[in-house]
Amino acid sequence: xxxxxxxxxxxxxxxxxxxxxxxxxxxxxxxxxxxxxxxxxxxxxxxxxxxxxxxxxxxxxxxxxxxxxxxxxxxxxxxxxxxxxxxxxxxxxxxxxxxxxxxxxxxxxxxxxxxxxxxxxxxxxxxxxxxxxxxxxxxxxxxxxxxxxxxxxxxxxxxxxxxxxxxxxxxxxxxxxxxxxxxxxxxxxxxxxxxxxxxxxxxxxxxxxxxxxxxxxxxxxxxxxxxxxxxxxxxxxxxxxxxxxxxxxxxxxxxxxxxxxxxxxxxxxxxxxxxxxxxxxxxxxxxxxxxxxxxxxxxxxxxxxxxxxxxxxxxxxxxxxxxxxxxxxxxxxxxxxxxxxxxxxxxxxxxxxxxxxxx
Amino acid sequence: xxxxxxxxxxxxxxxxxxxxxxxxxxxxxxxxxxxxxxxxxxxxxxxxxxxxxxxxxxxxxxxxxxxxxxxxxxxxxxxxxxxxxxxxxxxxxxxxxxxxxxxxxxxxxxxxxxxxxxxxxxxxxxxxxxxxxxxxxxxxxxxxxxxxxxxxxxxxxxxxxxxxxxxxxxxxxxxxxxxxxx
Numbered sequence: 001x002x003x004x005x006x007x008x009x010x011x012x013x014x015x016x017x018x019x020x021x022x023x024x025x026x027x028x029x030x031x032x033x034x035x036x037x038x039x040x041x042x043x044x045x046x047x048x049x050x051x052x053x054x055x056x057x058x059x060x061x062x063x064x065x066x067x068x069x070x071x072x073x074x075x076x077x078x079x080x081x082x083x084x085x086x087x088x089x090x091x092x093x094x095x096x097x098x099x100x101x102x103x104x105x106x107x108x109x110x111x112x113x114x115x116x117x118x119x120x121x122x123x124x125x126x127x128x129x130x131x132x133x134x135x136x137x138x139x140x141x142x143x144x145x146x147x148x149x150x151x152x153x154x155x156x157x158x159x160x161x162x163x164x165x166x167x168x169x170x171x172x173x174x175x176x177x178x179x180x181x182x183x184x185x186x187x188x189x190x191x192x193x194x195x196x197x198x199x200x201x202x203x204x205x206x207x208x209x210x211x212x213x214x215x216x217x218x219x220x221x222x223x224x225x226x227x228x229x230x231x232x233x234x235x236x237x238x239x240x241x242x243x244x245x246x247x248x249x250x251x252x253x254x255x256x257x258x259x260x261x262x263x264x265x266x267x268x269x270x271x272x273x274x275x276x277x278x279x280x281x282x283x284x285x286x287x288x289x290x291x292x293x294x295x296x297x298x299x300x301x302x303x304x305x306x307x308x309x310x311x312x313x314x315x316x317x318x319x320x321x322x323x324x325x326x327x328x329x330x331x332x333x334x335x336x337x338x339x340x341x342x343x344x345x346x347x348x349x350x351x352x353x354x355x356x357x358x359x
Numbered sequence: 360x361x362x363x364x365x366x367x368x369x370x371x372x373x374x375x376x377x378x379x380x381x382x383x384x385x386x387x388x389x390x391x392x393x394x395x396x397x398x399x400x401x402x403x404x405x406x407x408x409x410x411x412x413x414x415x416x417x418x419x420x421x422x423x424x425x426x427x428x429x430x431x432x433x434x435x436x437x438x439x440x441x442x443x444x445x446x447x448x449x450x451x452x453x454x455x456x457x458x459x460x461x462x463x464x465x466x467x468x469x470x471x472x473x474x475x476x477x478x479x480x481x482x483x484x485x486x487x488x489x490x491x492x493x494x495x496x497x498x499x500x501x502x503x504x505x506x507x508x509x510x511x512x513x514x515x516x517x518x519x520x521x522x523x524x525x526x527x528x529x530x531x532x533x534x535x536x537x538x539x540x541x
């Protein structure tokens with residue numbers, strides 16, 4: 001497959017759009033955990049129950065059109081190749097848990113990939129809505145509507161006092177996890193993140209690396225989400241998260257200004273060196289690629305680099321992961337082979353930008 | 360202060376016991392306190408350190424084991440009828456087997472939920488439209504009543520009258536549902 005064609009099919013629509021504050025906030029996501037009344041939770045359910053749940057969702061929702069996002073397609077984990085599942089994880093459309101440990105797992109995916117409904121993960125269903133930039137309220141609205149649509153057809157496990165009943169007590173109540181992905185290179189460069197993370201934790205929010213719990217903040221990308229799901233309304237949780245995110249945006253912008261004032265030439269040098277590496281490398285490991293991409297993205301935001309679209313970080317962070325590289329290559333790759341492919345893919349993507357901007 | 364147990368010796372030990380959010384204070388002399396050692400297991404247990412408390416935040420196992428020995432007799436046998444999960448199993452894996460587990464283990468959940476959710480133990484969010492039924496109407500009603508007060512305070516009587524009619528209609532629906540369910 002030609003790179004351009006591969007690229008166009010690999011990038012979800014939300015990735016190539018710009019949302020509010022998208023110089024710093026890459027994406028906003030709402031996840032709702034829900035369970036059905038008549039079945040045991042995935043912790044202990046039988047394979048018959050699991051299959052009944054999949055069939056129920058297949059019959060009720062698959063191939064039907066849901067007006068804001070289009071048709072839903074049902075993907076059964078057991079029918080997917082390991083590389084295909086990996087690609088879905090790398091696109092954040094399903095969780096690693098669903099891909100690896102859920103033999104009866106499935107996923108309802110909307111045409112435009114803004115919405116995915118995981119089936120038989122830790123809970124019977126997990127509704128996910130993904131938006132570009134800082135659009136938590138919009139994502140919550142979309143998730144709520146979808147939740148209402150589903151609830152017209154199935155009976156949720158709900159308790160008057162405890163709210164939505166979930167498999168893990170950490171999700172009971174709203175069952176909602178709201179999260180944003182933020183690119184915070186200046187706060188990392190000025191060594192402020194170490195101070196900020198514990199402060200955010202004290203406010204009942206969690207800061208993590210790109211791929212969830214325990215993962216590193218590759219390319220200075222951090223995921224911030226709510227910890228509490230009980231005792232606060234969905235709207236209040238989202239408002240609290242939003243206000244912290246807005247403060248972080250302000251802090252990051254201030255740190256960027258300070259860096260430009262004090263270290264302008266050093267910063268510019270760093271940005272263009274990273275650009276040089278990406279444009280010319282023949283082998284590159286994911287960690288170095290992530291760091292260089294972060295520098296280039298900062299360079300775009302600061303106006304040092306003009307002819308490259310901002311989404312490049314968002315897209316390439318996803319496209320240069322093992323699953324995508326192997327899908328592009330059409331087979332399994334050894335780590336060194338991946339480093340070569342990664343370098344080639346980044347060069348191709350940068351070339352595409354040059355063509356687009358007539359450079 | 361005199362010991363509340365023997366009512367003779369001066370109380371030298373003061374305890375506050377909080378179980379399921381219920382706070383009880385004890386003022387005892389040393390001798391009576393020893394006799395009631397079981398009530399104050401935390402003070403006698405060397406394992407109960409800050410580390411232990413923190414471990415308990417992430418993993419229910421350690422503190423629960425201590426509690427089950429004293430506070431919750433026979434909790435090992437407590438088992439959910441629907442999915443057969445025992446309370447002990449729940450504390451091991453930290454996940455419920457089905458939605459009925461919440462009812463079966465209800466007695467022991469408030470402290471766990473409060474620990475996980477910054478002291479909260481009651482849902483204050485979305486209510487499913489269909490399943491929520493009456494609950495949904497009740498929530499709407501309370502929102503409208505608040506709105507009515509605000510409108511009256513702002514002397515917007517025309518709008519207030521509309522809201523009042525909505526309230527009446529909701530109250531009528533609630534009464535009807537109530538009769539149906541009786």
